[in-house]
Structure formats: structure tokens, C-alpha cells
């Protein structure tokens with residue numbers, strides 16, 4: 409079925425549907441981890457380079473060395489983050505956890521550094537402005553977490569300056585305004601970036617739908633077969649020793665519908681038949697492919713011959729029961745014929761191809777048509793079965 413356009417929650421700048429958001433994050437994980445690594449190494453360089461300011465402010469005192477130790481700890485944490493990312497490079501939760509941990513610990517240590525250098529409050533406030541923007545924009549993270557960490561750091565710094573009373577009222581007001589500006593700019597920039605990325609992903613999904621789906625029925629088109637969907641299922645069935653069935657179904661005497669009711673009515677019948685197929689198969693497990701004009705291929709992973717035949721029977725009865733309501737009160741009913749072929753769980757060493765399996769189902773469909781139509785024929789796949797019709 410053609411999936412509805414995913415909704416983007418504009419405040420959180422994420423997809424409203426968690427499953428789509430996960431898919432989006434997974435799609436970008438390689439680039440996201442690479443960017444995060446660069447940001448962490450930047451953080452290491454930044455923290456260590458600014459140790460020079462501790463020494464100029466505090467001299468070679470014990471406090472200066474303690475602060476240097478704190479800076480080294482943050483740098484080591486960031487390096488540890490890079491190592492974890494190397495080990496779990498495909499994990500979205502790990503990337504988010506690393507980003508949040510380094511940001512939160514880095515900002516907490518920054519507060520300690522500032523506490524011991526009250527004379528440098530103005531410079532530190534300027535640094536914090538830049539760091540806040542970096543948290544929003546330069547460190548890949550969820551916008552909601554980046555916002556929380558940036559706001560909490562800004563509030564903690566403001567509270568500290570109030571407690572230490574290191575700035576006069578004018579400077580204090582300017583500092584708070586600049587912090588608000590940094591947060592606003594960072595949030596707006598990051599939100600625009602997050603939204604633009606998701607809009608691009610949504611467009612790519614829509615294009616993929618257009619490329620992979622048949623517009624009349626919403627079923628997959630044959631391009632999906634060419635991309636190897638059946639080969640992948642055969643490989644999976646062989647590896648795990650499970651069954652795999654394919655069903656070819658063809659609407660009976662479909663030409664007569666076109667001839668007597670018109671092509672538009674024929675299209676409507678096809679669309680209704682496809683709705684039935686999509687509704688009666690397992691969502692996101694089975695694949696329904698429009699194989700030809702009025703011919704459909706069902707790929708049913710982990711389905712034995714009996715199960716596939718039962719499903720085909722259910723669809724056959726439902727199709728004959730339902731029919732299609734046409735304009736001017738006309739109603740047409742169609743029947744369909746089904747051919748089923750199955751690779752059983754004991755055929756792990758079977759060497760056939762996807763085309764062989766489809767040919768076997770086609771042979772069964774041919775038997776169903778020969779047997780009077782409106783019926784199901786099926787058998788376990790044997791390589792010789794393909795030749796049986798010839």
C-alpha cells in the first residue's frame with residue numbers, strides 16, 4: 409500500500425512517527441558519527457588549548473593544575489567517546505548518548521573552571537556564548553537534548569555570576585541578553601537544519617514510493633523484483649531453513665471486463681483486487697507485486713505450502729464475493745486463478761533461482777487455468793516441476 413506522507417513535528421524537528429524517525433537516523437548514521445568524531449576532537453583541542461588561560465589567570469598554582477586535570481579529563485572523555493563510536497558505529501542511541509555525555513560533562517567542568525576564575529567572568533561569558541552555539545549546531549544530537557543542555561548551562565552560568573557578584577548590573581544585563589541571543593540563534597539554526605534534513609528524507613521516500621510502486625494498484629512494481637527482493641528472501645530461507653512460498657494470481661477473463669465495461673472499469677477492478685491482496689497479506693512481511701497487466705505475485709516468507717494454499721483460497725473466495733461497484737449502479741464480480749510454489753524447510757541446499765521459483769508458480773497457475781479457472785493449484789518446488797508444463 410502507498411504509505412502516507414510522514415508528518416514532521418516542527419517544534420521537536422523530528423518525524424512524529426518514531427519508526428520513521430528511527431529509519432531517518434539509521435539512514436544518516438555513518439555521516440552523523442563522522443561529524444560527531446570531528447566535533448569531539450575539536451572539543452579536545454579546545455579544552456586543552458584554553459588551559460593556557462588558566463595558567464595566565466592563576467599562575468602555576470595548585471588550583472591551576474587541578475583545573476588542568478579537569479580539562480584533561482574532559483578531553484579523555486571525548487577521546488573515549490570517539491573509541492566507543494568506532495566500536496558501535498551503526499548505533500544511533502550510542503551516538504546520541506556520547507554526544508549528550510560529552511556535552512553535559514564538558515559544560516559542568518566549564519562551570520567549575522569559571523568558578524575558580526571570577527576575574528575572567530566576561531571572557532568566560534563570551535566563551536559560553538560560542539559553546540552554546542556549538543552545542544546546538546556543531547555537535548550532532550537530538551535538538552531537544554541540545555536545547556536542554558544549552559539552556560541548563562546558560563542558567564547555571566547566570567546563577568553562578570549572580571552568586572559571585574562578579575559583574576555590575578549593566579554587564580549582567582548584557583551578558584544575559586547575549587546568552588539569550590546565542591541560544592535563540594543556535595536553536596533557530598539547528599531547527600532549520602534538522603527540518604531541512606527531514607524534508608529531504610521525506611522527498612527521497614516519496615520518490616522511492618513513486619519508483620517502486622504501481623500507481624494504479626499501490627502494489628510494488630517489477631522494478632522491486634529486479635532489485636532482488638525474491639533472491640534476498642530465498643537466501644534468508646536457505647540460511648535459516650525456513651519455508652518460502654510464492655503465489656502467482658491472475659484475474660480470469662479480465663479482457664471481457666475491459667471489452668464489456670470499458671478500460672476505466674477494468675482499472676477499477678484491478679485496484680479493488682489489489683486492495684484485497686494487500687489487506688489479506690501480512691503488512692511489511694509479505695510483498696505484493698503487480699507482475700503483469702492483471703497478474704500479481706505474492707512473496708510469502710516463512711509460509712509453507714499448506715499456508716500459502718489456504719491464503720490463496722481465502723483471497724479467491726473474497727474476490728468472488730466482493731466484486732467492484734461501477735458507475736450507474738453497475739456491479740461486476742471477478743474470479744481469479746492461483747498458482748503456488750514453495751521452497752520447504754528441508755530444501756536448504758536447493759540451488760535454484762528466483763526465476764525458477766516464479767516459473768514453478770506459473771506452471772501451477774497454468775494448471776489452474778487449464779482446470780477451469782477460479783481455483784488454486786500448488787506443489788512443493790522441485791527443479792523438474794518447472795519443465796513439467798513444457
Ligand SMILES: Nc1nc2c(ncn2[C@@H]2O[C@H](COP(=O)(O)OP(=O)(O)OP(=O)(O)O)[C@@H](O)[C@H]2O)c(=O)[nH]1
Nearest residue numbers: 658659660661662663664666671672674675701702
Ligand atoms: N483496464 C486495464 N486492463 C489491462 C491493464 N493491463 C492489462 N490489461 C488487460 O488485461 C487483459 C488480459 O487479457 P488476457 O491476457 O487475454 O487474459 P484474460 O482475459 O484475463 O484471460 P485468462 O487470464 O486466460 O483468464 C488484456 O485485455 C489487457 O489489455 C490495465 O492496467 N488496465
